Amino acid sequence: MNTLWIEGSPKGDDALSSQLAEAFLEGTRYQRFSVWDEDLLRFGHDAAVAKFAPLFGESVTAQQQDIWQQVLDEIERVRSFDRLVISSPMWNWHIPHALKAWIDIIVQPIASFTLDAGGRHVGTLGDGKPVQLILTRSSAYDGRHPELNDFQRPYLEYVFGMLGYRVQTLVIEPTTRWTPEERAQMRTEAIELARRAGHHH
Ligand SMILES: Cc1cc2nc3c(=O)[nH]c(=O)nc-3n(C[C@H](O)[C@H](O)[C@H](O)COP(=O)(O)O)c2cc1C
Numbered sequence: 712m713n714t715l716w717i718e719g720s721p722k723g724d725d726a727l728s729s730q731l732a733e734a735f736l737e738g739t740r741y742q743r744f745s746v747w748d749e750d751l752l753r754f755g756h757d758a759a760v761a762k763f764a765p766l767f768g769e770s771v772t773a774q775q776q777d778i779w780q781q782v783l784d785e786i787e788r789v790r791s792f793d794r795l796v797i798s799s800p801m802w803n804w805h806i807p808h809a810l811k812a813w814i815d816i817i818v819q820p821i822a823s824f825t826l827d828a829g830g831r832h833v834g835t836l837g838d839g840k841p842v843q844l845i846l847t848r849s850s851a852y853d854g855r856h857p858e859l860n861d862f863q864r865p866y867l868e869y870v871f872g873m874l875g876y877r878v879q880t881l882v883i884e885p886t887t888r889w890t891p892e893e894r895a896q897m898r899t900e901a902i903e904l905a906r907r908a909g910h911h912h
Contacts, residue, residue: 714741715792719799719810720847721747727886727898728847732798734902735845735881735909741796746813752781754815762819786822786836794841795876801848801863814870823874834875842876844868845905849887881908 716736720726723745752758761775761782771779789795799806817823823836844867852861868878883901888894 712739712793713791714739714794714796715789716741716743716796716798717810717813718743718745718747719797719807721745721807721809726798726800726847727883727901728798728800728845730898730902731845731847731881731883731905732796734905735843736796737906737909739909742792746807746809751809751813752778752785752816754782754812758782758816782816782819783822785816786819789817790836792840794843795871796843796845797867797871798845799847799863799867801846801861804860805862805866818870818874832873834873837871837875837877840876842871842878843908844871844878844880846880846882846884847886848882848884851885852882853884881905 714736716732718726718729718732720728723729757772757775757778761771761779763769764771764775797810799810802808805811817836820826824832824834827833844864846864846867848861848863850856850859852859852864864880864882868880871878881904883897883904886897886901888897
């Protein structure tokens with residue numbers, strides 16, 4: 712099984728979510744891909760125009776066509792893996808913008824999802840393959856603080872479910888502990904949890 716690990720934290724090896732993903736993936740074959748990679752395609756004006764041009768019967772420029780090819784290539788790269796692992800911190804109750812920017816590339820009608828006769832979304836990218844979400848956040852979103860809203864977990868579960876993946880989620884929270892000892896203990900326990908979750912797959 713070949714796994715694509717999509718790394719959502721810019722902190723690299725210092726990120727708890729990245730350390731958890733490495734523990735989860737221990738002993739398996741995977742490719743690490745940071746959404747913070749500066750070479751990542753920027754989905755801007757030309758891509759946004761190219762996305763809707765065929766639906767409206769409009770022609771596209773050579774540059775727009777080229778950008779669109781890069782979008783399709785990225786979708787095919789993702790499709791070539793048997794499994795996805797997505798590690799991400801919560802940023803302002805949602806996901807970091809770089810992860811959202813990458814999702815804006817891979818979620819495309821026809822190329823990664825379609826609609827059935829009833830107008831419902833049918834994911835064609837996931838095709839029943841697994842995606843493991845590994846999520847960190849400072850606060851607790853388990854009902855202890857009902858005033859806190861979590862858009863990180865439901866958003867990722869919705870999008871990847873919609874793309875046709877079988878979604879599993881590991882949440883580590885709250886990650887902010889006030890003493891170095893508490894932080895070290897939280898990290899050790901969380902990494903062990905991720906390692907065990909990985910070995911069950
Ligand atoms: C820009 C930014 C925004 C954040 N926003 C939230 C937030 O809305 N809620 C929360 O619980 N934690 C928030 N955090 C804290 C991180 O989610 C938390 O520290 C997490 O454990 C970091 O994971 P990482 O080490 O994998 O990057 C934020 C952190 C940063 C850097």
